[in-house]
Amino acid sequence: MSYLRGFYLLTAAALLLPLVFPDNYYVTVVGVTAALHAILAVSLNLLMGYAGQISLGHAGFFGIGAYASAILTTRYGWNPWPAILAGLVLTGIIAFALARPILRLKGHYLAMATLGLGIIINIVLVQTGELTGGPDGLGGIPTLSLFGWNVNSDLRWYIVIVCVMLLVVWLALNIINSRSGRALRALHGSEVAAEMMGINTTATKTGVFVLAALIASLAGSLFAYQQSFVSPDSFSFFFSIELVTMVVLGGMASTYGAIMGAVILTFLPELLVVFEEYEVMIFGAILMLMMIFLPQGLFVGIQSLLRRVGRNRSELAGPDTGEPEESGRGAA
């Protein structure tokens, strides 16, 4: 399928990187975090960028997955795999139960409700100390193993998390370029028209909310095993905001944009450490400049820029060169 061309490129790049730069800190350490963030950003983008339902509490579901795996493996001695599954079930139930009342709200009200949800989850993690270890967190989480293959090195974690990321990206691209994906975008464009075309908007919103939460929960479990330690700080309201920033920075309603936003927001602080105390200031300034000059987001902005350049070229070369342009919307 034509929309998967970019995906093959991404796959090749992601798998070649560690071969070209083995044991490189920026690939196998920062790269893993970037891939994890990309999973979260892509899932949030389904909800926010495509379906138009903002969530400021996405880190909460990330936290539920992480803590479910952490608690079940350390306190109850579960095998990591069923613990991931248990985290998914718990997240699914919570997300499903909350989806209806929350997603009746729109705009600012929805933002506030999801913000509250994220904060409540965070408070629960802090307050149920005898289970979660409270603000001190929970350590000694075992690592994953696949048929005796222990995921115990940076490179191995890179492989696992990048593969999950690719899987999530593939699923997201398939959804977006399908009947269900059109329903999501239609709901964003005009809810009343979507209903009139036979789309059950309530069920569609619930579906995408639960799906995004499940992906976040899976990412959370992987995060817990990779770090072997979790604390509530990783799942705070600030992290939810960071995820929203990734989606907006890369370009709403673009899966590749969400990945790009995640990669930039993960690498930028790493690269800015040379500026020492000015790091945060410069970071903020870069974000502001990007939003001023590329308000549709980095990826979408660059994409339309390239398209414009391409068009000028073909005009210079004379009429009837090149294929008719495909619409950029939704394809990525």
Added chain:
Amino acid sequence: MALLKVGGLSKSFGGVTAISDLDFEVPEGQVYSVIGPNGAGKTTLFNMLSGIYTPDEGSIRFRDREIVGRLPHKVAELGVSRTFQNLQMFFNMSVLDNVKVGCHLRTKSRLWNSALRLPGTRREEKQAELWAREALHFCGLDKYLQLDADALPYGVLKRLEIARALAASPKLLLMDEPAAGLNDTETKEMRKLIRRISDAGITVLLVEHNMGLVMEVSDRILVIDYGSRLAEGSPTEIQNNPRVIEAYLGGEIEYAV
């Protein structure tokens, strides 16, 4: 035979009556127009017919099934589609995708089938694309296929909304002011399009202010004022009805036609 039967329909908003005790029947295969001055309750009526509003009283029967109490997507399942007075396009999508959304009810794949790209979904995608192209062709929009919806001029968007509604293959098409804001040439095209829709066997319920268009395309006309029926009949009957002339059309009738 009546495709749509409306009986004793009433709706008020906080004490203001929008529709009161309205009865009418839309015969199958006809172009049936509802006219009336601004604020007569036409759009309220449309919103009840499409399930967006629930009437306070009365019934709406479509092919002997009750519409009242159904959500809009359930009404759409019965074979009712509509366009909107103020455009409700999906401006975040391409022209083709907009119309593909119209095929939603004619296709079935669920979230998980789509996510895993199971073989059935690919076949369905091809079919949906075919239907969408057909609907676009029917409305004379072939050349806009690959564009984004927000790149189109107003007159084209009006037709695109109709193409999207037709892609659902409806039995009844509700058209809310399809000619509003169109110039003379575009209105002429719209008139032809409505005729072609009717010729294709789709019953059309039309709300429109352009009297020339209404008189020309309609088989029957219902005149409402203050939410109740003022008159009903063929275009000629309506034009010669003294109550209509006096209460609504006034001296304008000669000029308007």
